[in-house]
Amino acid sequence: MRCVYCGYKDTKVTNKRDIGGNVRRRRECLKCKKRFTTYEKAEIELTVIKKDGRREKFDREKLKNGILKACEKRPVPLQKIEKAVAEIEEALRKKGKEVKSKIIGELVMNKLKKLDKVAYIRFASVYREFKDISDFKLAMKQV
Secondary structure, eight states: OOOTTTOOSOEEEEEEEEETTEEEEEEEETTTOOEEEEEEEOOOOOEEEOTTSOEEEOOHHHHHHHHHHHTTTSSOOHHHHHHHHHHHHHHHHHTOSEEEHHHHHHHHHHHHHHHOHHHHHHHHHHHTTOOSHHHHHHHHHHO
16 A cells, blocks of 8 residues: 555555444554545445336445435434445345345335334325325324
8 A cells, every 4th residue: 555645665554443334444554654534435336226127326425415415404413414325235235246226215204213203204204295285294103
């Protein structure tokens, strides 16, 4: 690994941690002695099978943005949202290379139910396409 500061070809790993399927390495340049962090993530292409049968590449940012939108103006720290996204992504990768969008929606709802009840209701109302107030009442009973 080349040093990000001076470009020297050798660095040593001073610390290594596994974080939600990713590897975090703290490195030190053997020449300039500066330290930096690298992250390593296994690339497994995930394909999402939509309700209408279309297939599209899994987009982590789309998942994160959906959760962020549900948690908008709610007291949910970004760190907890990032952790939830990582846990959902890890669970999806364990299911194989193709995953139905329904499974993603259910995983998101389960995480949101634990994070914030209002965010859960917001997400569920869009995901389950609530038609009227009775749908909201039913969802609130499930919380």
